[in-house]
Amino acid sequence: MDVRIDELDRKILRTMQRDAGQSLDEIAKVVGSSKTPVWNRIRKMRDAGVIGQQTVMLNAEALGFEACFFVLIRTSEHEADWQAKFLKALMDRPEVQEAHRLAGDIDYILKVRVQNARAYDVFYQALISEVRVFNVTALLSMEEIKSTVALPL
Amino acid sequence: MDVRIDELDRKILRTMQRDAGQSLDEIAKVVGSSKTPVWNRIRKMRDAGVIGQQTVMLNAEALGFEACFFVLIRTSEHEADWQAKFLKALMDRPEVQEAHRLAGDIDYILKVRVQNARAYDVFYQALISEVRVFNVTALLSMEEIKSTVALPL
């Protein structure tokens, strides 16, 4: 899983991040190389797990997901089985797009994407009925200013 | 930009979210239809902006991006030109992967992906020297529990 990534690799990744639908020929042209080495590098990085899933960015609002919450969670319980249960609850819920364990006094942050505020409440009630949490603060997004998965390579 | 999305469209989107690299034939088989109608629907949704950019998920840690911060920002300035300047600063910085304007006492939340804590500090110093902000809290991610762009269709 440990690979050397050189400047050409980085160029390839940058290009693929921008548009993964391009043909090999196009990618090769953009990065200033040719098909064969580019293809070999892509395969190597795929095998090494550097390049993962290929996906499409969907327009959340056009599809009826008009509400996005960032949820700050404090808990007093830090035992292993509580954590396992909590993690499972997060993994099982598709409306949780991101979940991070934090350093500091806030223990977790979630990004939750739902149709509306009501749907968030349903999610919230279900979550706190499943696992004990000490304190929950929900931040409601009014406007998505920027959203990208691209790394600043 | 306003399109009717039926159950078949949703199935197509779900399939493409999971793996955008599949062939049309495969997608058609998975959703229980055939090539032509699936292709027509994909094109329609692309034109309507429902389907956006096609991209790849990269392994951030393997590429040296080991630090991820959620940044909570309070500001006292709400004039139009301050906001324009602030937005531009966010758009111009590739380490800002997400930026949302919030309801409530916290005005903005950012997700910032950088190589390490030092790189975050460079970002932070640059940002506050460009625009005035009243209060900034940085939450450091210790562990990315979940990360997906898939909508729960």
Added chain:
DNA sequence: GTTGAAATTCCATCAAG
């Protein structure tokens, strides 16, 4: 909506310089 066929392009590989 479906199936099937067409031209074109692309993928993935391999040989050769």
Added chain:
DNA sequence: CTTGATGGAATTTCAAC
């Protein structure tokens, strides 16, 4: 590394049902 060639797929379009 490069170019060039290849067989097999996939894309995109179209006609016909």
